[in-house]
Amino acid sequence: MSLRSKALALVEVLLRVPPLFVVDEFLKISLGLPVAGGEEVPILSNVTIDHVDVDGDANYYDANFYNAFIFTFLKFLICCMGCMSSLCIFVLHTKHLIIVYLYLMSVATVFVSYWTNVSAIKQIQALTLASAPSTSILEDLLNLNMKNLLDLDGPGILVIQNFAIQFALSFFFKNIHLGPREPIVQKFLMLSFIAPSLLALLPVPPNLLHHSPVFSALLPLVLVKYVLWSSAYSVIHVIYAGYQHGRIFVSNYGLSALVETEWMRLNVPCVLRVFWVIRVAEHAVLLLVDNLDEEAEEGLKVSTLLAVQSLASLAKSLLVTGCETITAVLGMTSVISFFCHYIGSFFQWILLTDEEEDKSIGTVSAILFYILALQTGLTSLNPEKRFIRLCRNFCLLFTALLHFLHNVVNPMLMSLSASHNPSTHRHVRALGVCAFLIIFPISLLVYLWSQHSISTWLLAVSAFSIEVIVKVIVSLMIYSLFLVDAYRSTFWEQLDDYVYYIRAFGNTIEFCFGIFLFFNGAWILLFESGGAIRAVMMCIHAYFNIWCEARAGWSVFMKRRTAVNKINSLREASFEQLDRLDDVCAICYQEMHSAKITRCNHYFHGVCLRKWLYVQDRCPLCHDILYKIDADVNKDSDVGNEENSNNQNLLLEEEPDLLLGEGVR
The missing domain is CATH 3.30.40.10 (Zinc/RING finger domain, C3HC4 (zinc finger))
Incomplete structure (x- = not known):
């Protein structure tokens, strides 16, 4: 694959990450539903009952309950619609995805321009009233009074900064907006963005200057609305075409073939991995900034031991926050699949085998981890219990990997012994893997039984570990019999x-x-x-x-x-x-x-x-x-x-x- 193809593939993956963040944010608030033991509290929890009036108070509480129910239902409905919209954007083809992002960026540019103008005009008016200068900004500009214009505490520098920002935003909006690109419209667009900055130079009434950001946003908003209404038919047509394509594909090849095709087209594992890495990196940066601020305030000199403990606490926090929602669990599942795939490839390299069926260790591990996460309710636990459950799930996953490695090495042992293979190093490699499959479970069991009290989870891990030991011993005994028979x-x-x-x-x-x-x-x-x-x-x-x-x-x-x-x-x-x-x-x-x-x-x-x-x-x-x-x-x-x-x-x-x-x- 060429460098250009890799870059385009990476860009396409990055384009599909933002919808997952939107879904993740909705899931963080539980789709707007109240959560038992969570941050959301009932609306009537702060009401103090002094007396009971059967008629008046009953109606009062009934009305409050009705209002709370309607509010919760509307919030849940909006969250569901947001999730569905994000997932629809996620499955779009690349060309349609780019169009959606261009439209969203144009809308965001309009609002950024508006709030920047509002903030700048407020500061300019406040400084003008406070200083009450004898000359206006326009006079300073005409007289080339650079001292007043470049005064950091004066309104002139704010006008210049806002003018530069609005000019950049207007240039950006002109190149990305999807509306009609008539020459006169393009020229008026730039004037519309910088209009508040120009008015701030003139001695205009304060009310006109105060409302100028609203008028400057009218033209770009009209273009944005025009694009939305004119594209309604195209949006409906794309959705219907996608539905028709899926229905015909399912009727011809089946639902599993459609899921597999779309899974490969969307490159879902890679997208989930990038999403999870970015999400964890964001939390890591926030935690590091908080720690640095605390250390700066306390003026502590951090020792090596404290640094190690801080890193361990950071890793624990990242693992806990890395599986707090279903989308985060999916991302972690994809990362685990990535590592398990290379673990399997490493053992295949040791065994000098290249069977395609043995390369499914990543997929099997991902499915197993996700089922364990759903089965144990990982996302609904509090942080401390979630970390403990996550570690236990990892132990179960490791024992499952041992079983998979036995399924890789067992046919190779049988083949080496039954085919009279004289290659000594292949026998040594296979026996080395078998020794690992015996020593590692024993070491794991010794550690777990010495550190934890007896529980159903410990019994399950012990059963899986002893089972893999028995399977390896059985394979070695049959291997020995075949070797004896060979001689x-x-x-x-x-x-x-x-x-x-x-x-x-x-x-x-x-x-x-x-x-x-x-x-x-x-x-x-x-x-x-x-x-x-x-x-x-x-x-x-x-x-x-x-x-x-x-x-x-x-x-x-x-x-x-x-x-x-x-x-x-x-x-x-x-x-x-x-x-x-x-x-x-x-x-x-x-x-x-x-x-x-x-x-x-x-x-x-x-x-x-x-x-x-x-x-x-x-x-x-x-x-x-x-x-x-x-x-x-x-x-x-x-x-x-x-x-x-x-x-x-x-x-x-x-x-x-x-x-x-x-x-x-």
């Missing part, structure tokens, strides 16, 4: 059983932790902090991490049990038969020291044939039925055989021994 010269038929038992143990532990977390969340929902979002998340957890896990594990267990019973119904090949055959298994192409004989007289490894039975019940070579269905066969051989035996192309989407508990977790 064996003969086929290890029990390897599949060992891998199954280890994974079954690990998935059982995870399943138990899932049940524990469900009951822990139920306790929080019922006795600590309930809420609709927490209840929904508990339902999702119960379905995906408990019900689906249990169903998938039971399905794998029944398939394995059925396959074992079917294999046991087949004849075992003797050593003489294997010597006479002198062939390899047609499934794994490994030498056969033991084998099972099918009814079609084909030889296979028992473990290979068992895995094949997970797919279908027919011989891999001739597609005949693999086993006899006799009355003497164990009745359990038919349990779980729900697949159609004639379906020869049925394939599982995952390895059968990975189905137990891996699922959606």
Whole structure:
């Protein structure tokens, strides 16, 4: 991307930041609604009741309540309309966004010019009355009396300053206003802006000079109003065209495609990051200025320890104010996503992998943090509790990152061990990441349990940390088994059983932790902090991490049990038969020291044939039925055989021994 393209992209991002600040300001006042425990107090809170008059006082309080309700409703309605207008401006195309900003800047220029003229005229009149000069400003100007004109306490310097300011404002307004650009109108615009300064030079009546700012603002205001009324049709047309585009896009591609397209067009993550950084920088500057003022007043010499404490207090204040509204939480979420993305990229660099699916760590972290913020009611807490809750949410996020890193390193461990990869440094890198995934959770648990008393939050963090430790140990054990198998010269038929038992143990532990977390969340929902979002998340957890896990594990267990019973119904090949055959298994192409004989007289490894039975019940070579269905066969051989035996192309989407508990977790 060229430098010009980067600059244009940055400008477009900056253009979309101001609407977020407008929405943020409306959310700071809770959309005009009274907040329990907040700064807003009921209108009747200062009324003292001396006596009770059923007729008069009842009507009085009813009228006050009605007026308060109407006032609150109108304020809420105005705030909602302001938020909706800001969001509509936010989603505009760049060319329309520039037009909106030009119009708003022209309006702001008119009001700045008016208030500057008002302030200057008031000061000029006050100085004129106070000093009562024998000569006017015009006479000083004609006589080139520079001493009086440049006197800092005289009215002359104010006229010159106001003239320069109004000239700059008129030049700015002439170039940005969207009204008709007739030559005569452009000339009168400049005269209109500087008219009060010119009148201040002349000996005009005080009333005329006092009202001159109003008359000077009439022409630019007429142009601004003309632009507003003449553009009404265009505004309606743009809104309707946007609605039509969205409706057609949704009908053709779906709502998710529209959201994704608009998300990319608006560059929402980058806009949110810039908004949050600017917002935090603003608060940081204000806090630093306040601290410097206090230190200057007290005349204190700040020591190093006090400076560190001041920086810690500053960081705490910035974190608290950085998540006080929904828009601020969204901005913080985007910043966290940015850092988590580079954390994932760092571990990918360590592991020498570049899988696209592993790069979603930033998105997953953002979604998780935002759900935690909504679930814990982060924005509604007071500053001290908000900081504590924010730190706890960060702990939960860190443990989730550990799980994600395990999902990155686990397939790499399996690949390195199963593919007989001789690259030592790749093994060392993967094992180093596994060591980190064990040491860091243990260190975190030791610190948390030593510094905090037992609570539902601490139990949840402990469960997640122990779970990731168990998953890493399971991965290392399977990795070790595969390495041992790689250096064996003969086929290890029990390897599949060992891998199954280890994974079954690990998935059982995870399943138990899932049940524990469900009951822990139920306790929080019922006795600590309930809420609709927490209840929904508990339902999702119960379905995906408990019900689906249990169903998938039971399905794998029944398939394995059925396959074992079917294999046991087949004849075992003797050593003489294997010597006479002198062939390899047609499934794994490994030498056969033991084998099972099918009814079609084909030889296979028992473990290979068992895995094949997970797919279908027919011989891999001739597609005949693999086993006899006799009355003497164990009745359990038919349990779980729900697949159609004639379906020869049925394939599982995952390895059968990975189905137990891996699922959606």
